[in-house]
Amino acid sequence: MRTPWLRTAALGTTAALALALGTAAPASAFEPVEIVHTERVQVGPYPMTVGFSEWPMRAMHSLDVTFMPEGGTAGRSGQVELLLDSAESEVEPLVRHPRKQEVWGLDVYALDDPGAWTFKFTLDGPEGRGEGAIQAVNVLEQPGPPLALSWSLSVVPVAMGVLFLVVAWRRMRPGDQVGTVLAT
Numbered sequence: 001m002r003t004p005w006l007r008t009a010a011l012g013t014t015a016a017l018a019l020a021l022g023t024a025a026p027a028s029a030f031e032p033v034e035i036v037h038t039e040r041v042q043v044g045p046y047p048m049t050v051g052f053s054e055w056p057m058r059a060m061h062s063l064d065v066t067f068m069p070e071g072g073t074a075g076r077s078g079q080v081e082l083l084l085d086s087a088e089s090e091v092e093p094l095v096r097h098p099r100k101q102e103v104w105g106l107d108v109y110a111l112d113d114p115g116a117w118t119f120k121f122t123l124d125g126p127e128g129r130g131e132g133a134i135q136a137v138n139v140l141e142q143p144g145p146p147l148a149l150s151w152s153l154s155v156v157p158v159a160m161g162v163l164f165l166v167v168a169w170r171r172m173r174p175g176d177q178v179g180t181v182l183a184t
Contacts, residue, residue, distance in 0.1 A: 033064045033100045039137075043078075043121045044130015046070065050119065059114040060142040067094055067104040069123065078104075078123035084115050094123075114141045 037055035041048050046069050053064040069076060078094040097105025111117060119134040144150065 033066060033097065033105070035066060039134050041119075041121065041132045041134050043069070043123045043132035045127040046076075046123050046125060046130050048121065048123070048132070050134060056138065056140055057111065058140045058143050059112060060110055060147070062108045062110050064097070064099075065106040065109060066097055066100060067121075069104075069125075072102070073104055076123055076125035078121060080106075081120040081122075082111070083118040083120065084111075084113055094121075111139050114139050 033051075034053055035051035037052045039050045039052075041050060048070065049068045051064075051066040051068065054061065057063060067080065073094075073096070080092050080094060082090045082092070092106060094104040097103055098107050115138075116136045117139050119137060121130075121132050123130045
């Protein structure tokens with residue numbers, strides 16, 4: 001014997017599941033990479049186009065960088081070394097960009113400091129090993145207030161909450177109330 005509430009619950013569950021699945025597909029779609037500036041670089045025998053999603057670039061600001069060797073990435077591998085004023089260095093392997101699978105890239109990447117950055121490339125492919133660089137890519141100061149000021153302002157609400165809890169705890173004196181409740 002079927003009851004009306006069971007049918008209603010089954011219909012409600014089916015509707016909720018359909019709504020969740022119907023809205024999940026558009027929400028999980030990745031935003032495409034929009035390239036606003038490109039640079040051409042010769043990496044040994046391989047011409048390559050480097051694309052940037054932000055230009056001019058700013059320190060501590062997320063951007064996408066794509067690396068598109070002429071003829072595609074098949075049968076090739078490589079790395080990019082990021083140097084700041086020939087002192088600070090980061091080496092990243094050239095891997096597929098997660099939102100633009102046909103090219104290599106750095107996804108949501110941030111350069112830490114302002115200054116003149118150099119992008120040095122090393123590519124291995126059917127025509128041998130190649131090296132090349134983009135010199136003096138100017139990275140501007142980070143946008144917004146200084147980092148220390150931003151962190152200080154974000155800590156103020158947490159400090160106020162802790163102060164409120166301490167004052168409330170001291171006024172209520174929960175340790176004294178336990179004895180009072182047991183005595184009555």
